[in-house]
Amino acid sequence: MKKAKSTMKQTKRSSDSITLEDVARLAGVSTITVSRALNYPEKVASTTLENVNRAISQTGYVPNLLAGGLASKKTKLIAAIIPSITNSVYAETIQHFSSYLREAGYQVILGESGYPEQNEQKLITTILSRKPDGLLLTGVNHSKECRKFLLGAKIPLVETWELTQSPLDIAVGFSHEQVGVAVGSYVTNKGIKQVGSVCANDRRAKIREQAMCDELKRRGIDDIKTAEVSAPTNLQSGRAGFSQLLQQGFRNGIVCCSSDTVAHGVLIEAQARGIRVPYEISILGFGDQNFASETYPAISTVRVDRSKIGLLAAETLLARIDEKAVEKTIIDVGFEIVERQTT
Amino acid sequence: MKKAKSTMKQTKRSSDSITLEDVARLAGVSTITVSRALNYPEKVASTTLENVNRAISQTGYVPNLLAGGLASKKTKLIAAIIPSITNSVYAETIQHFSSYLREAGYQVILGESGYPEQNEQKLITTILSRKPDGLLLTGVNHSKECRKFLLGAKIPLVETWELTQSPLDIAVGFSHEQVGVAVGSYVTNKGIKQVGSVCANDRRAKIREQAMCDELKRRGIDDIKTAEVSAPTNLQSGRAGFSQLLQQGFRNGIVCCSSDTVAHGVLIEAQARGIRVPYEISILGFGDQNFASETYPAISTVRVDRSKIGLLAAETLLARIDEKAVEKTIIDVGFEIVERQTT
DNA sequence: TTGAAAGCGATACCAA
DNA sequence: TTGGTATCGCTTTCAA
Numbered sequence: 001m002k003k004a005k006s007t008m009k010q011t012k013r014s015s016d017s018i019t020l021e022d023v024a025r026l027a028g029v030s031t032i033t034v035s036r037a038l039n040y041p042e043k044v045a046s047t048t049l050e051n052v053n054r055a056i057s058q059t060g061y062v063p064n065l066l067a068g069g070l071a072s073k074k075t076k077l078i079a080a081i082i083p084s085i086t087n088s089v090y091a092e093t094i095q096h097f098s099s100y101l102r103e104a105g106y107q108v109i110l111g112e113s114g115y116p117e118q119n120e121q122k123l124i125t126t127i128l129s130r131k132p133d134g135l136l137l138t139g140v141n142h143s144k145e146c147r148k149f150l151l152g153a154k155i156p157l158v159e160t161w162e163l164t165q166s167p168l169d170i171a172v173g174f175s176h177e178q179v180g181v182a183v184g185s186y187v188t189n190k191g192i193k194q195v196g197s198v199c200a201n202d203r204r205a206k207i208r209e210q211a212m213c214d215e216l217k218r219r220g221i222d223d224i225k226t227a228e229v230s231a232p233t234n235l236q237s238g239r240a241g242f243s244q245l246l247q248q249g250f251r252n253g254i255v256c257c258s259s260d261t262v263a264h265g266v267l268i269e270a271q272a273r274g275i276r277v278p279y280e281i282s283i284l285g286f287g288d289q290n291f292a293s294e295t296y297p298a299i300s301t302v303r304v305d306r307s308k309i310g311l312l313a314a315e316t317l318l319a320r321i322d323e324k325a326v327e328k329t330i331i332d333v334g335f336e337i338v339e340r341q342t343t
Numbered sequence: 344m345k346k347a348k349s350t351m352k353q354t355k356r357s358s359d360s361i362t363l364e365d366v367a368r369l370a371g372v373s374t375i376t377v378s379r380a381l382n383y384p385e386k387v388a389s390t391t392l393e394n395v396n397r398a399i400s401q402t403g404y405v406p407n408l409l410a411g412g413l414a415s416k417k418t419k420l421i422a423a424i425i426p427s428i429t430n431s432v433y434a435e436t437i438q439h440f441s442s443y444l445r446e447a448g449y450q451v452i453l454g455e456s457g458y459p460e461q462n463e464q465k466l467i468t469t470i471l472s473r474k475p476d477g478l479l480l481t482g483v484n485h486s487k488e489c490r491k492f493l494l495g496a497k498i499p500l501v502e503t504w505e506l507t508q509s510p511l512d513i514a515v516g517f518s519h520e521q522v523g524v525a526v527g528s529y530v531t532n533k534g535i536k537q538v539g540s541v542c543a544n545d546r547r548a549k550i551r552e553q554a555m556c557d558e559l560k561r562r563g564i565d566d567i568k569t570a571e572v573s574a575p576t577n578l579q580s581g582r583a584g585f586s587q588l589l590q591q592g593f594r595n596g597i598v599c600c601s602s603d604t605v606a607h608g609v610l611i612e613a614q615a616r617g618i619r620v621p622y623e624i625s626i627l628g629f630g631d632q633n634f635a636s637e638t639y640p641a642i643s644t645v646r647v648d649r650s651k652i653g654l655l656a657a658e659t660l661l662a663r664i665d666e667k668a669v670e671k672t673i674i675d676v677g678f679e680i681v682e683r684q685t686t
Numbered sequence: 687t688t689g690a691a692a693g694c695g696a697t698a699c700c701a702a
Numbered sequence: 703t704t705g706g707t708a709t710c711g712c713t714t715t716c717a718a
Contacts, residue, residue, distance in 0.1 A: 060491065070695065
């Protein structure tokens with residue numbers, strides 16, 4: 001007993017939407033031919049193709065990727081887990097990541113991990129249940145349980161923003177220790193004697209701060225004032241953090257911040273107090289966000305190339321998915337200390 | 344001939360992943376019972392439930408939502424189309440939108456419409472092929488073709504950021520004309536005589552600027568200098584825009600900007616030129632982004648509540664999906680002019 | 687170049 | 703409370 005949906009009013013679980021079968025009937029071909037016309041047009045005779053295309057536009061057919069993905073085990077979906085979409089460094093990374101993948105016919109689905117109500121494992125399970133073809137992670141610090149699920153999914157994975165000696169699969173990022181060391185040596189090379197640090201209570205930020213302090217001490221600078229502010233940071237964090245430093249007796253020197261947002265807040269507080277930047281104090285940010293080149297003269301920063309991370313992550317992931325060989329599984333994109341000159 | 348996947352090495356299209364059937368076999372129940380244990384645990388005897396749960400954690404089972412969605416026609420997916428993820432006003436809206444939906448068991452999939460290489464219709468088709476249960480749109484300006492596909496999907500829709508008399512389904516936003524009028528009257532009420540406008544070449548921004556100019560003229564202010572900058576805007580846009588105004592002879596008065604980013608750029612340029620804000624000129628932004636309350640004293644702004652838009656959009660959409668009655672289909676969240684005082 | 691039939695992994699429907 | 707069976711809409715496999 002064949003189906004004859006068009007003739008019987010309603011089959012048991014009929015649906016209202018237009019399916020391949022509707023298109024096939026209209027075009028006078030079988031469903032598989034329509035499927036081929038969509039996925040491998042070159043495998044279909046040109047006249048057939050025309051017929052099918054006409055039928056598609058006549059019906060306004062929209063393929064059902066759930067069904068397609070279920071059948072083919074390829075969803076053309078890539079998942080990305082980031083701490084927060086409102087943090088512009090992550091948003092920019094994802095923006096480049098998505099844009100590259102979009103051109104390759106993939107779509108990105110986002111998960112936000114930065115919210116405590118959201119346990120990481122549940123997030124990962126939720127994401128994996130959509131059966132993405134690949135997955136981007138932010139950071140390398142996953143619980144044992146999570147690693148199990150991640151590896152169990154048997155899909156290409158890319159960890160970003162941080163580097164590790166033992167990536168789950170691929171890592172694209174930079175070393176936060178190296179950033180700290182570079183900042184420490186930058187500061188001493190400039191002959192600066194007093195250093196203040198306004199640092200968010202964020203794992204990676206703390207790694208950078210620690211490495212910086214170690215390097216400074218190694219180079220003989222012991223006068224380091226530190227202020228911790230809670231993540232996510234905003235301008236207010238910077239203002240408050242800088243005030244703390246001043247209370248601790250910080251006067252002339254450099255204020256190193258865990259993000260450009262914090263740095264900006266420090267600048268505002270300094271201006272409010274009549275402290276001239278970069279004359280009396282100088283400020284170093286991190287991320288190079290919101291600071292289009294040459295636009296903001298008063299703050300120097302550690303530039304991390306979000307587009308590079310996003311693009312390389314996308315590229316490597318795709319290569320893995322297409323089962324091409326991937327030369328490097330640990331990719332260091334580096335960073336750069338950008339000095340801003342006053343105009 | 345029944346399937347006996349566990350005994351035969353490989354069936355024709357076997358897969359490596361763990362399915363409901365694997366769990367069922369281990370728990371000694373049928374697949375539908377496992378399905379119930381997951382979706383309606385209260386409909387399953389407690390001993391059975393325990394067995395099933397044990398089997399689930401033993402196997403590390405992750406449900407396949409493609410299959411589930413296909414069978415049930417409920418994907419627990421909500422799509423959101425925004426111009427750009429890196430624009431913080433949209434990102435914040437989505438952040439609240441997602442967070443509300445997440446608690447209700449839904450996941451958000453994003454589409455970016457702001458990139459020209461991406462035609463809107465293709466974007467919509469791509470999104471709809473994932474069969475979301477609902478859809479958020481930014482703006483109310485859709486092509487006829489798009490409206491057709493959108494309506495054809497027969498899912499709840501919510502248009503945000505803008506209001507219209509004839510929404511596709513639901514609209515949550517505010518009137519950009521009203522913003523313009525309010526700004527116009529705010530300016531004249533303060534007794535300001537000269538107005539400069541730095542406006543992005545963005546549809547909604549232009550609507551606001553136009554309404555403001557009309558209102559100003561109505562109230563007898565004709566001395567309006569305008570500078571257009573291209574979207575997406577950054578600090579540089581503001582600097583350049585303000586420079587243009589100065590060239591046109593703008594001296595004392597207020598600079599009205601199409602976004603806070605632009606306003607911030609204007610501030611920087613003013614400071615660079617030694618023009619004191621808000622004494623010699625005052626600055627009005629739009630959006631209240633990046634300006635945590637009371638943090639940035641020099642710039643006033645038009646505050647639009649992103650969390651309200653995101654939350655109300657999510658709430659209304661869910662109500663529609665659950666087929667609850669929705670009282671209002673046009674929801675005006677309003678706006679507010681926030682004056683910042685100098686400290 | 688085209689098609690028939692058998693899945694993909696879940697849920698809906700009806701029965702026990 | 704539990705299970706058998708028929709789908710959901712598409713692609714793979716194999717055959718014509």
